[in-house]
Structure formats: structure tokens, C-alpha cells
Amino acid sequence: MSVDIVLTVNGTRRTIPIPDPRITLLDLLREGLHLTGAKKGCDRGQCGACTVLVDGRRINACLALAISLDGAEVLTIEGLAEGDRLHPVQAAFIAHDGFQCGFCTPGQIMSAVGLIREAQAGQDPERIREAMSGNLCRCGAYAGITEAVLEAQAAMSPQPADMSPQPADQSQGEAA
Structure with missing residues (x-):
């Protein structure tokens, strides 16, 4: 049936x-x-x-x-990719050698994407390692994976607005 x-x-x-x-x-x-x-x-x-x-x-x-x-x-x-353009997590995995044999890489990447979307990654490498602990890498590429998650998260985060002080408006006249 x-x-x-x-x-x-x-x-x-x-x-x-x-x-x-x-x-x-x-x-x-x-x-x-x-x-x-x-x-x-x-x-x-x-x-x-x-x-x-x-x-x-x-x-x-x-x-x-x-x-x-x-x-x-x-x-x-x-x-995950859009046409020929890699997702930021995929690009970061390549840049940081976040894989060796490649068997676990799709699961690692999808877990990293989920982690970043859930806003659970933070800036602490130990926090990332803990949150990714359900994804095992027999080759031991964990350092590259952690660096890739940090980089991808930074690339995917909205950049804060420019908070630098603006010059005072001079058009209204100055007090003497």
C-alpha cells in the first residue's frame, strides 16, 4: 500500500x-x-x-x-548553493579546509547552516564545537570546521549600521 x-x-x-x-x-x-x-x-x-x-x-x-x-x-x-555561487558556509569550509575525506562534509555543512540560522553559534569556538558535537569527523578536521563556522557566521550576519558621530549641522548658524 x-x-x-x-x-x-x-x-x-x-x-x-x-x-x-x-x-x-x-x-x-x-x-x-x-x-x-x-x-x-x-x-x-x-x-x-x-x-x-x-x-x-x-x-x-x-x-x-x-x-x-x-x-x-x-x-x-x-x-544550498545558488547556481554556481556557493553558500557562505560552503565557501568557508573550502577556505578553511573544513574537510578531508569529505564523507561527513554535507552533514557538517548543513548542521553549520542550521546552527547559524538558529543564532546558536556565537563567537566562542568552544560553543560552536559543542553545538556541532552531533556531527562526527573521523579525519579530525574539527579546527577547520570551527574556523569555517566562525567565518561564515560573520559573512552572513547583517553588518551594524555606521554609528560614527555625524558632524553637526552648520546651516542653522553658530552661536558666537
Whole structure:
């Protein structure tokens, strides 16, 4: 028995047949929609390689039943860049060598994007490491990942308005 669900995946609304109510979002993305960026690492929610954003929040796609997400908006690594222009987090990962073998990189990047959008990153590297602790890197690229998150957050933050003092208006005459 197949059930249809509606998901907006990377900005495109889709009606998707679910052949088995036990299929996870990860399996639906990889096998049903051929979006293979999210990786199947541990398949138990322990490594973070399958991290995607659902309704703007970070989740382990291997733990979420696809059928339970009917109507949700899903953002995967494939939907992050705009054409040939990389997302600031992707560019920062490259600039800071935030990857080695690359297996965990899509999950790391999606987790970083979620972390920044949630305004949880802050400027403290230890806080970032703690908030990203659900994403494991067997190669140990953590220093580059942390630097990339800090740089991307700075690039994505709205710049404060110029608060420098303005010269006094001289047109109204000066008192002698």
C-alpha cells in the first residue's frame, strides 16, 4: 500500500509516493529522489552524516520517518548553493579546509547552516564545537570546521549600521 506525502524539497514542492510507511527521510532522499548528499553513516543518529534541515531545524534524516513529515520543507546540501555561487558556509569550509575525506562534509555543512540560522553559534569556538558535537569527523578536521563556522557566521550576519558621530549641522548658524 502506497501513501502520498507532500514535501517541499530544496524549494520545489513535490507529491511523493511512500511505498512503505517505515521508510526514513534519508532513504527517501537517497533512493527515491536521488539526492545523495546526505550520507548513511551509522543509520542510528549518532554520526550526523545525514543532517538536513526540516522546516529550518537540523535533524538526522536517518531517524525521521518520511511519512511523519507530510507538508514539511526540506533543505539538503544539493539545494544550498545558488547556481554556481556557493553558500557562505560552503565557501568557508573550502577556505578553511573544513574537510578531508569529505564523507561527513554535507552533514557538517548543513548542521553549520542550521546552527547559524538558529543564532546558536556565537563567537566562542568552544560553543560552536559543542553545538556541532552531533556531527562526527573521523579525519579530525574539527579546527577547520570551527574556523569555517566562525567565518561564515560573520559573512552572513547583517553588518551594524555606521554609528560614527555625524558632524553637526552648520546651516542653522553658530552661536558666537
